[in-house]
Amino acid sequence: MEIATPDDWDLVEAVEGVELGxxxxxxxxxxxxxxxxxxxxxxxxxxxxxxxxxxxxxxLTFVVDGEELTVEPGDGYDIPSDEPHAARNDGDETVTGVEVFAPPRRDVPWAK
Structure with a gap:
């Protein structure tokens, strides 16, 4: 079993204003x-x-195939493999959340 605390997450600024870990x-x-x-x-x-x-x-607002989809606190979402998508925060509050990737994301380009 592996346990990780927030101190272990190694947040990285993937693009300006977006931290991922x-x-x-x-x-x-x-x-x-x-x-x-x-x-x-x-x-x-x-x-x-x-x-x-x-x-x-x-x-959070996702853009998928030109369609804007809004995800609010408590909402879950699923993006199929290989589906092009973008996201943006149009609000005044920081968006935080968690995501699961299958298969696991390893060697992500933003972590270099």
């Missing part, structure tokens, strides 16, 4: 924490991992 990772999935400042944008990207998430605080 690997929390834990196993054989089949990995867990990531995110922190997105007001006005910050995660550019469109895709990856071979299915991505499910949960917003703890703030409101």
């Amino acid at each position: 690997q929390v834990v990772g196993g054989e089949a999935v990995s867990l990531q924490y995110f922190h997105i400042e007001p006005g910050a944008t995660v550019p469109e990207h895709s990856h071979p991992h299915e991505q499910t998430g949960y917003v703890v605080e703030g409101t």
Whole structure:
């Protein structure tokens, strides 16, 4: 069993105003924490991992196939593998949440 506390997360600024950190990772999935400042944008990207998430605080707007989808505190979401997506924080409050990736995300480009 592996236990990770917030001190272990190694938050990295992936893009301006967006901090991401690997929390834990196993054989089949990995867990990531995110922190997105007001006005910050995660550019469109895709990856071979299915991505499910949960917003703890703030409101996050995803853009998928030109459609804007709003995720609020307490909402969960799922992004299929290889689906291009972007996200942005249009609000005045920092967005925080957690995401699970399957298969696990290893060697993420923003952690270099």
